[in-house]
Amino acid sequence: MNAAAEIQGEALYAERMSKAFGGLKVFHDVSFTLPPGGLLGVIGPNGAGKTTMINIISGRLAPSSGQVRLGDTRIDGRPVYDNAGRGLVRSFQQTATFSGYTVSDNLRSALRFARRDLSVLERLAPLLDQFGLVENWNRHAEVLPYGLQKMLGLTMALATQPRILLLDEPAAGLEKSERSNIDAYIGFAQREFGCGVLLVEHDMELIRRLCPDVIVLDGGRLIATGSPGEVLNRKDVIDAYLGGGEEDDDAEH
Amino acid sequence: MTTATATVSGYLKQKAPFFSGHEWITLGIVLLAFAIPTLTANPQFLSQANLILIAATAALGVYIMLRLDLMSFAVPSFMAIGGYTVAVLSLRLGVTDVIVLGLAAFLVPALCAIPLGWLILRLKGVYFVLVTFVLTEIVQLLLFEAAPLTGGSNGLVGMPAVRFFGIELWDNSHVLLTTTGLAFAGFLITAIFTRRFRYEFAAIEKNDVLAESLGLACWKYKAMAFAVAAGVSGLAGFALVNMLMTAHPTSFAPMSSVNYITYTIVGGKGSILGTLVGAILLVSATDYFALRGELSPGLFGLLIIVVTLLARGGVIGTVTTLVRSWRGKGMRPLADGAARKAPKGGA
């Protein structure tokens, strides 16, 4: 119940993780560590396997080899709800809400499924207000603008008071003006709940602003690790992005 | 406290009632059936009321599974398990207490549903439909083949009348009272069960991947729903066997599953009232137009197509929408939230 009091959780370890779908090798031998309460950026061109990685860590897919650990507990291949119960909660690249239900009921559902008290929403009130969810409290999720739906989905993940958040391109599809919401969201998660955050993102500005460290996935391998400043200036990283056809998802082509 | 926090706190104090109006109306209508024997002794009318209540209770099995977006053809199999359990208990073991029999008619199918559910609840969409239909065919076959237990093609005949605290319930009006009691139990269980877990069921219906990612163990709720649906169907099976004083395989024909699905969909699958209204309308219509045997599944199939194409919400859904838009022309805002917009810039 009192997540803020036990801020220091366990680190998330990905160890020599590989994934293949039949003959298609998505990535191979990827290892990294997300320290408790830390923030790690993950970048890579479309199709690099970032969403697949989140699916594996959350338990939706099993890795082909390697393992995922939360502290000393091995969690790969465990049911998604089990991992969520351990405090490992993911968001979705596309909007994900319960359609036909109001903002209020969506948030209440998240709290119920995570066995959290309604009062969590009072703590989240400043964020809910900033995102514009309070003024839309009794509207159905599916009639909200895309950006609001996305923020609702993200807020539902946060309302479970996770210890580790896996965010799959939270800024994708948001207007430029709405992107500061993501800064506020991640800041709040770290400050108030002590969340560790794995941030998959295409918005390099956002990555530069927020992440002390990033890893780069390309061609099935982890090609670089380090601070955004150095990693994003490396030639192989720039090539990977140009090869992938985009540097920013607002690019014209 | 900031303005935003105060506004959210205010919203959190608003509580939805446990039962909606539809649950109350439904339970009220079923209760009214207790009064029928005091109003009329017309055997035609009594038997009609019996058939409606049994049909409605059976269709609850469909209603419950539709909460999870699963279309179940398994209702007749669990009715059969409930009905034959009662017949075996009363004929072979001399149990006639209606409460004991009712408990058995609920629990035995519910327990059978747990291992079956473990096998088939991982299926979705058409695969689930197909397997539940096959299940009904298999149960039908077993009823014919397991003659030592089920009496085979003769069925189990000559059941003694059931007793309620020692009072024998034997004539037409007593049979209706028994049926009404079983139907009320079925509706009450269904209403409580579906309302108690309404967030869970709605989430599984709309987006089970999201629900799991927030921590919901979806399989537990599916297994529970399948078991409760089986138990409620079992109560309907009891009522049917009690009315006919016979347990016979033809009472649980696989094609009858289409009827139960039709009641729920035509009445409106969004609300428990839909199942009751669908059964009332369609069982009466079947009788009125003297539809028999093979004809009704065909016509019912046609009716499902019409409803699916023209009025998804069925009778109750359509009426509710009409009433809402009517009232909407008046003053009442849809939800008081709109009137209580958070003042901007205060936070």
Ligand SMILES: Nc1ncnc2c1ncn2[C@@H]1O[C@H](COP(=O)(O)OP(=O)(O)O)[C@@H](O)[C@H]1O
């Ligand atoms: N369930 C699946 N079955 C087969 N191939 C898949 C599946 N999920 C993803 N892929 C493939 O794996 C690759 C990586 O996809 P994804 O993880 O979505 O990339 P990203 O999120 O980095 O854009 C793509 O080539 C995609 O087509």
Ligand SMILES: [Mg+2]
């Ligand atoms: Mg992706």
